[in-house]
Amino acid sequence: MKFRIYRYNPDVDAAPYMQDYDLDVEAGDKMLLDALLLIKEQDDSLSLRKSCREGVCGSDAMNINGRNGLACITPLSSLSEPVELRPLPGLPVIRDLIVDMTQFFKQYHSIKPYLINNDPPPETERLQSPEQRAHLNGLYECILCGCCTTACPSFWWNPDKFVGPAGLLQAYRFIADTRDQATSERLDDLEDPYRLFRCHTIMNCVDVCPKELNPTEAIGKIKDMMVKRMV
Amino acid sequence: MVNRVVVGAHYGLRDWMIQRITAVVMAVGSVALAGYLLLKGRFDYDVWTGLFASLPVRTFSLLFLLSLFYHAWVGIRDVVMDYVKSAAVRLVMHVLVILALILYAIWSVQILWGM
Numbered sequence: 178m179k180f181r182i183y184r185y186n187p188d189v190d191a192a193p194y195m196q197d198y199d200l201d202v203e204a205g206d207k208m209l210l211d212a213l214l215l216i217k218e219q220d221d222s223l224s225l226r227k228s229c230r231e232g233v234c235g236s237d238a239m240n241i242n243g244r245n246g247l248a249c250i251t252p253l254s255s256l257s258e259p260v261e262l263r264p265l266p267g268l269p270v271i272r273d274l275i276v277d278m279t280q281f282f283k284q285y286h287s288i289k290p291y292l293i294n295n296d297p298p299p300e301t302e303r304l305q306s307p308e309q310r311a312h313l314n315g316l317y318e319c320i321l322c323g324c325c326t327t328a329c330p331s332f333w334w335n336p337d338k339f340v341g342p343a344g345l346l347q348a349y350r351f352i353a354d355t356r357d358q359a360t361s362e363r364l365d366d367l368e369d370p371y372r373l374f375r376c377h378t379i380m381n382c383v384d385v386c387p388k389e390l391n392p393t394e395a396i397g398k399i400k401d402m403m404v405k406r407m408v
Numbered sequence: 409m410v411n412r413v414v415v416g417a418h419y420g421l422r423d424w425m426i427q428r429i430t431a432v433v434m435a436v437g438s439v440a441l442a443g444y445l446l447l448k449g450r451f452d453y454d455v456w457t458g459l460f461a462s463l464p465v466r467t468f469s470l471l472f473l474l475s476l477f478y479h480a481w482v483g484i485r486d487v488v489m490d491y492v493k494s495a496a497v498r499l500v501m502h503v504l505v506i507l508a509l510i511l512y513a514i515w516s517v518q519i520l521w522g523m
Contacts, residue, residue, distance in 0.1 A: 240502050273422050315489060324451065334474065334490055335490070337413045338413060351412050365418075366416075367420075368417050368418050368420050368421050369415050369417055369420045370417060370419060370486075370489065371418045371420075371489075372416075372420070373420060373425050374420040374421070374423075400421070400424070402419070404425065405419045407422075407425075
């Protein structure tokens with residue numbers, strides 16, 4: 178199989194370039210990450226992140242034939258050749274397929290991704306009914322791989338001010354949690370022309386999410402809650 | 409002034425809602441006008457002056473135009489926010505756009521009421 182992979186080592190290269198690799202591999206039921214590791218056996222200078230290799234850790238997010246996804250759960254057989262691999266767009270490249278996620282996590286932390294509850298902790302857990310818990314479905318599964326946020330032009334343009342789809346999905350995850358008591362502060366924090374309302378609903382995030390989550394829907398629900406609060 | 413990223417101007421929701429409400433007003437107005445002209449079957453000076461002789465038509469037309477101006481304000485402001493990085497230049501541009509839109513609003517009244 179033919180691969181074209183983005184290479185850039187800022188210590189050595191003046192500019193990024195694309196390198197061709199020809200790999201003798203049967204697609205079979207192999208995933209893209211398997212092929213990348215075989216390429217790395219040929220050329221150990223190729224750098225990428227990976228860990229769990231089963232779509233849970235979110236380390237090996239990259240741009241695969243123009244679309245963000247996780248290499249470990251992308252079947253080789255689904256890809257047209259040459260398979261063009263680039264780092265996630267919109268973030269600074271550290272080396273080859275590795276990007277600097279600092280800005281992404283800064284936005285994630287800005288939405289206070291933890292339960293805020295001022296009641297004294299009960300002897301056992303803070304309980305939820307099954308119905309209350311069901312509201313977290315489609316939200317808690319996010320693995321923060323960054324595929325959605327780095328597919329979003331609003332984030333490319335205003336990465337320092339727009340929270341981005343991953344952060345907003347998590348914002349709604351805590352707004353939707355009945356154990357959280359900071360709903361109003363959370364809505365206040367997002368009631369700004371940049372932080373939430375830079376979303377223009379183009380739904381690139383929904384298109385690429387490897388966990389099939391729907392940040393656009395979560396953003397819509399935050400807007401609904403703001404409207405409900407205002408009227 | 410230190411150079412820090414500042415966010416938190418609390419008008420995101422208001423302008424987002426106004427943009428949607430004004431869009432509905434413009435959609436209703438456009439369809440109503442197109443429908444009227446199609447039903448009339450002809451489109452000449454008499455039809456046009458006859459239509460705008462009616463006070464409700466003039467009033468709704470003004471509402472339509474004011475909606476257009478507010479809608480345009482939100483859209484243009486978003487574009488300026490994206491492309492103009494200097495806050496001082498942005499402020500000047502915002503003021504110029506607002507003044508132009510206010511002038512258009514006054515001009516609209518003059519046209520509709522034939523002053």
